[in-house]
Amino acid sequence: MDGVTRGVRPGQRAEARRAVGVLVGALRAAGLTSVPEPELFRRAKVGGGPGGVSGPLVTKVEGDPGGRLVASGLWQRGYHVDWTRCVGARGEDGGPCSRDLLLALGWLLATGALETMLAHRAQQLDASWLEPPGVTPPNVPGTLLDRPSLRKLQWLIGSLRFQRRSLLSMQEERSKLMHRAYVNWKHTEKLFWVWMDSVVDCHATDKREACPVDQDAKVSANRIGAVCHHGNRGLERLDNMLLGLPTVQDMRREKEDPRRRRGTERADKLQAGGDSRTLPHMWPSLSRPISPGPSPRAYRPRLQGEPGTQRSRSPAQQPGDRAAPAGKLQASEVSRLLLRTEASLLERRGRSRRANRMHLQEMIGRLEDLVLIAP
Amino acid sequence: MSIVTVQLGQCGNQVGQELFDVICEDGQKEVYQGGSGTERFFHHNTTGELTARAVLIDMEPKVINHSMSKAAKSGKWRYGETSHFSQKQGSGNNWANGYCVHGPRHREAMEDVVRREVERCDRLAGVVTMMSVAGGTGSGVGTYVTQCLREAYPHSFILNHLTWPYSTGEVIVQNYNSVLTLSHLYGLSDAVLVHENDAVHAVCARLLNIKHISFGDVNGVIAHQLAGILQPALTPDSYGVYSRNPLGELVSSLVCHPEYKLLSVCSIPQVASSSMAYSVFSWPGLLKHLRQMLISNARMEEGIDWQVRAPPVQCGGAESARSFRATGFNRSLANLLILRGKEVFSAEADGLQEAALYTSWLPSREAFSVWKSPVSFNKYERSATLVSNSQTLLEPLDNMVRKAWNMFASRAYIHQYTKFGISEEDFLDSFTSLEQVISSYTQLG
Numbered sequence: 001m002d003g004v005t006r007g008v009r010p011g012q013r014a015e016a017r018r019a020v021g022v023l024v025g026a027l028r029a030a031g032l033t034s035v036p037e038p039e040l041f042r043r044a045k046v047g048g049g050p051g052g053v054s055g056p057l058v059t060k061v062e063g064d065p066g067g068r069l070v071a072s073g074l075w076q077r078g079y080h081v082d083w084t085r086c087v088g089a090r091g092e093d094g095g096p097c098s099r100d101l102l103l104a105l106g107w108l109l110a111t112g113a114l115e116t117m118l119a120h121r122a123q124q125l126d127a128s129w130l131e132p133p134g135v136t137p138p139n140v141p142g143t144l145l146d147r148p149s150l151r152k153l154q155w156l157i158g159s160l161r162f163q164r165r166s167l168l169s170m171q172e173e174r175s176k177l178m179h180r181a182y183v184n185w186k187h188t189e190k191l192f193w194v195w196m197d198s199v200v201d202c203h204a205t206d207k208r209e210a211c212p213v214d215q216d217a218k219v220s221a222n223r224i225g226a227v228c229h230h231g232n233r234g235l236e237r238l239d240n241m242l243l244g245l246p247t248v249q250d251m252r253r254e255k256e257d258p259r260r261r262r263g264t265e266r267a268d269k270l271q272a273g274g275d276s277r278t279l280p281h282m283w284p285s286l287s288r289p290i291s292p293g294p295s296p297r298a299y300r301p302r303l304q305g306e307p308g309t310q311r312s313r314s315p316a317q318q319p320g321d322r323a324a325p326a327g328k329l330q331a332s333e334v335s336r337l338l339l340r341t342e343a344s345l346l347e348r349r350g351r352s353r354r355a356n357r358m359h360l361q362e363m364i365g366r367l368e369d370l371v372l373i374a375p
Numbered sequence: 376m377s378i379v380t381v382q383l384g385q386c387g388n389q390v391g392q393e394l395f396d397v398i399c400e401d402g403q404k405e406v407y408q409g410g411s412g413t414e415r416f417f418h419h420n421t422t423g424e425l426t427a428r429a430v431l432i433d434m435e436p437k438v439i440n441h442s443m444s445k446a447a448k449s450g451k452w453r454y455g456e457t458s459h460f461s462q463k464q465g466s467g468n469n470w471a472n473g474y475c476v477h478g479p480r481h482r483e484a485m486e487d488v489v490r491r492e493v494e495r496c497d498r499l500a501g502v503v504t505m506m507s508v509a510g511g512t513g514s515g516v517g518t519y520v521t522q523c524l525r526e527a528y529p530h531s532f533i534l535n536h537l538t539w540p541y542s543t544g545e546v547i548v549q550n551y552n553s554v555l556t557l558s559h560l561y562g563l564s565d566a567v568l569v570h571e572n573d574a575v576h577a578v579c580a581r582l583l584n585i586k587h588i589s590f591g592d593v594n595g596v597i598a599h600q601l602a603g604i605l606q607p608a609l610t611p612d613s614y615g616v617y618s619r620n621p622l623g624e625l626v627s628s629l630v631c632h633p634e635y636k637l638l639s640v641c642s643i644p645q646v647a648s649s650s651m652a653y654s655v656f657s658w659p660g661l662l663k664h665l666r667q668m669l670i671s672n673a674r675m676e677e678g679i680d681w682q683v684r685a686p687p688v689q690c691g692g693a694e695s696a697r698s699f700r701a702t703g704f705n706r707s708l709a710n711l712l713i714l715r716g717k718e719v720f721s722a723e724a725d726g727l728q729e730a731a732l733y734t735s736w737l738p739s740r741e742a743f744s745v746w747k748s749p750v751s752f753n754k755y756e757r758s759a760t761l762v763s764n765s766q767t768l769l770e771p772l773d774n775m776v777r778k779a780w781n782m783f784a785s786r787a788y789i790h791q792y793t794k795f796g797i798s799e800e801d802f803l804d805s806f807t808s809l810e811q812v813i814s815s816y817t818q819l820g
Contacts, residue, residue, distance in 0.1 A: 148736035151632065155737060158631030162565075166529045166623040173376075173498030 017042070019192040022184045023109075029174075029181035030117040031124075044098035045199045063282055073108040101202055106196045118182055125175045376619035377415055377496040378605070380429040380503045381520060382487060384513025385438045386538050386590045387505040389590065393598035393607075394505075395427045399452045401606060401753055402557040415607065415621070417452060418495055419692040428495065430488050430551055431459035432520065433464050434477055434512045460488050466511025470552040473515020473794035476560075478523075486523055493528070501532030501565075501622035503605075511539035511547035514556040518563075525563045532622040536601065539571045539771065548788050550779035557772075558805035561812065565622075566630040568638045569768055570597045571700055581677050584647045595659040600640045600751060601810070603760035608713055608746035618746070628744040629764045630710045634815040635786035639767040641668055642760045643676055656757050658714075658722035666710075672705035672767055685731035706819050707732050707765035709742040716757035719747045727761075734819055769816045776809050 020038045027035045107112075145153075379597055382391035398416050413425065420426040427446070431439045431454060432652055439461050445680070447453045466473040473649065480483075502524055506513030519534075537556070540549045560567055573614050575596045579588045583596070607617035610624050618624055630703065643665050646654050664676045671683035683703050710732075714722050724745055733742045752758050783802055 148734075151734075152736045154633065155631045155741075158633060159627055162532075162627040162631065165530050165532065166620050166627075169498055169500070169620075169623070172530075176497060255501060 015188070015191045016195040019188040019195060022181070022188045023192055026114060026118075026181040026185040029121075029178040030114060031121045032117075040098075041102065045202060046103045050172065070104050070108065073113045074104060099199065099206075102199055103203060114185070118178060121178060124174065125171050125178070376417075376498045376500045376690055377428050377502050378503055378622065379489065379492045379496065380416070380427070380505060381504040381524070381589070382429060382431045382442075383504060383517040384433055384510055386436075386507030386510070387513050387517065387536075388433055388438045388442045390536070390538065390594045390597050390601075391429060391431070391505045392445055393591075393594045394601050395429065395446065395452060396449065396603045397598045397602040397753065398606065401602060415500070415524075420453075421456065422465075424747050426455050427452060427458075428492055429454060429458060430485075430492050432461070432485055432488075432512075432516065434464060434473070434516065436461040436463070437576065439480060443725055455492070458488060460485050460490060463477065466515055468509075468546045468548060469517040469791055469795065470518075470548075470555045471518070471792040471797040473513075474519045474555070475515075475796040477512070478516050478519025482523060482708075485520060486527065489524065489760050490527070498619070499528070499531055500620055501534060502528065503534045503536060503622070504700070505536045505538075507538040507540065508553040508556040509538075509546050510552065510795045514552045514681065518556050518559045521563050532626055533564050533789060534566050534568060534622055534626070535560050536568045537570070539573075539599065539775075541572045541576070542774065548782075548791070550775050550782065551788065551802075553775050554779045554805050554809060555802075558808045559755075561636060561808060563650060564636065565626045566741070567636050568601075568636055568640065568762070570600070570640065571674075571768075571771055573771075578675050582645045582647070582675055584649075585694060596645070599645075600642045600760060603642055603715065603752060603758065603761055604640065604713060606715075606748070606752065606774065608715070608748045610746045611744060617748075624746075625711065625762070629762060632708070634812065635708050635764055635819075637768045637772070637807070637812070637816070639763050639765070640760065641665070641674060641763070642758065643668070644755060644758065645675065648754070650800075651754065658718065658757060661757060661759050662722065662724055662726060663759055669707065669710070669727070669761060669763060669765070670705055684771045685729060687731065705766050706734065707742065707763055708734055708737065709744075709764045711762040713746045713748075713760045713762070714758075715748045715750060715752035715760075716755060717749070717751065718770055719749050719757070722747075766816050766819055769813065772816075773813055776806065776813065781808060 017038070020041050024035050024038045024041070380391055382388040394423065395416065416427045417427055417679070431442065436740065439459050443454045462477070464483065466477055489502075493502075504524070506517035506519055508514045521533060521535060524531075527789050537560075539553065540546065546552070557567070562759060572593060575593045576588060578596050579585045580594045583592070583593050596659075605621060606627070607621075609615065610618040610621075612618065612620070612624055629638060643661050644654065644656055665678065667673070667679050667681060667683070668676060670685055671680040673679045686702070686704060710727060712724055712727055714724075724743075728739050728743045730739045733739045783806070789799065789802070792802070
């Protein structure tokens with residue numbers, strides 16, 4: 001079974017191929033000058049293993065303007081561009097990174113990146129229909145403008161007029177092709193997402209091979225809260241440091257039962273699914289809306305701690321040798337990150353409260369017609 | 376990048392059908408990279424048949440039906456089933472009837488047919504209208520349709536192909552119709568490409584050795600010359616690929632000045648099929664003949680006056696006018712040379728770029744362009760087509776206007792036009808504008 005059809009019913013093979021082709025057409029129509037061939041998308045699905053074909057897709061992302069789609073798309077939504085660079089480096093040795101890129105692309109599409117790009121492109125094309133700015137003709141004395149010069153001038157003006165028309169017709173053609181590509185995409189979009197779900201399934205199956213850090217997490221009790229940062233050392237250091245911070249609750253609980261508390265905390269973190277920046281871990285299904293904000297459960301215990309309290313921990317409580325890299329981070333950077341996270345969490349809390357209130361009101365509304373009988 | 380052809384009246388519908396025949400035959404070779412040959416003039420219908428991007432308009436159904444069935448019988452291409460518009464009653468060889476009555480009455484229906492064809496194109500390279508100037512429908516309705524096209528597609532290139540009648544006369548009021556058509560089109564069209572029946576007839580008789588020349592033979596020569604221009608070619612602006620903007624580049628190289636829009640065409644070689652086996656052509660020989668045909672105003676390679684020489688550079692306007700009348704030298708404003716066939720990239724066309732051939736105010740490097748294609752065209756191993764914006768049409772135009780004016784001065788047949796709403800003032804306006812065209816071409820220098 002090839003990259004297109006893995007996880008897809010045989011009857012959907014041709015449709016999946018077509019859907020990927022249509023997507024490539026739509027991306028090109030959106031103005032991306034270098035979009036990988038459909039075949040590379042399909043091969044990226046199988047991604048990993050020796051002889052993997054992630055290289056070309058990654059190269060596209062890294063070296064060509066087309067790659068800006070994933071890199072800048074992620075960056076604009078608050079994720080590190082380093083992530084894709086890291087994938088590029090890993091992809092050369094046949095890692096499963098092309099699939100990660102593919103998943104990232106899928107996520108971007110799900111957040112409406114294609115529509116944004118097309119809208120921007122349409123705006124650019126529309127702007128060209130505006131009348132050219134009025135140009136004041138140079139003030140030439142009548143005596144200098146003899147008959148031959150006047151005729152030459154008329155010829156040149158005519159030539160410019162025709163050039164403008166040719167350019168306008170070119171713009172019109174691009175608008176038309178873009179419109180058609182978008183309509184085609186809308187028609188085949190469902191098929192694409194079916195195929196994308198199969199990519200996600202593949203990813204879930206191969207996750208262990210795809211992310212060695214996860215393997216570590218399985219085998220090492222010390223790194224149980226760790227997540228994959230795809231080689232981003234700074235991010236890893238910060239996360240490790242945050243993991244190392246004792247929380248107020250920790251300290252309180254440790255007083256009661258240090259061993260029991262540590263186990264609970266780790267379970268919490270596992271349940272939270274790790275850091276939001278590790279994108280692939282956040283994708284149970286693309287059909288579900290995905291929030292780009294950080295997971296509150298992952299951060300809340302850490303925020304309540306003080307950097308200074310780290311020193312109060314006994315060496316036995318330190319997870320591995322994380323104290324050293326954490327100490328190398330700039331305090332200002334840490335505080336900036338923490339403040340940003342705090343703001344994000346507060347906002348989420350507000351939203352959640354409002355949603356709960358609405359939900360309660362709805363429930364109360366429904367209950368009005370019911371007669372409650374005490375047991 | 377496609378061209379929509381609008382065929383109007385008997386002549387336009389017959390010439391158009393011949394043109395598509397030649398293009399289809401030539402395009403069947405499928406040697407024009409990128410498929411620009413067929414895509415430019417055809418699309419595939421729902422059953423996969425090659426269908427002309429053409430609209431057929433006439434006020435009588437007979438010619439349209441004939442052209443459509445002839446195309447279908449070729450087995451190679453066809454017209455679209457709904458791409459035509461016709462009525463029961465013709466225009467009676469009266470321009471005013473076509474322009475003032477039939478045109479406005481059927482405007483919506485005709486615009487609909489054209490719009491459907493235009494919407495089929497990814498990019499409209501332009502519209503070519505084909506018609507005669509002598510009759511009523513081609514000239515009158517054709518002028519009206521061109522006016523509608525200009526309104527509907529203000530940014531598109533519009534090339535009007537006109538067939539001028541025999542000077543001896545096909546229709547008694549042909550000069551009225553011609554004057555009214557030309558004067559109106561001059562303000563609407565980007566370029567007016569003219570074939571004179573007299574000149575084409577001479578080609579049939581003397582070069583192709585046809586004994587009993589029919590309209591079909593004449594139309595065949597016109598179609599060959601037109602296809603020589605419109606088939607794909609490598610142009611200075613197309614950077615090594617076949618140009619996707621043929622009409623835009625054609626008008627940009629020839630008709631940038633609003634007072635000079637008349638284009639004539641001549642091709643070389645043109646020989647009877649029976650003589651092909653004995654004919655050998657080389658690029659230097661073909662181009663030498665073509666240059667002399669241009670400057671001596673010969674319409675074919677037979678009977679060229681080799682005595683005509685280009686005068687020294689820098690003639691004054693009036694002096695140049697005298698020299699044209701006296702010496703027979705034909706001055707050009709701009710020329711476009713299209714070469715097709717073997718070893719085309721070795722062909723040197725310097726002789727046609729001499730400054731002496733052109734006006735003083737437009738340098739020859741701007742006035743002369745060459746398009747090339749290594750694909751042999753039609754049945755010729757090497758062929759050259761010259762599209763010229765020069766004084767070539769000055770004399771026939773002058774004759775046409777003079778004859779029309781003489782009739783107008785004796786008020787002959789004027790009432791036939793006034794009864795449909797064309798006043799004497801309209802006639803006078805038309806005469807004035809064509810006198811201006813004649814004056815501009817006379818003063819070319």
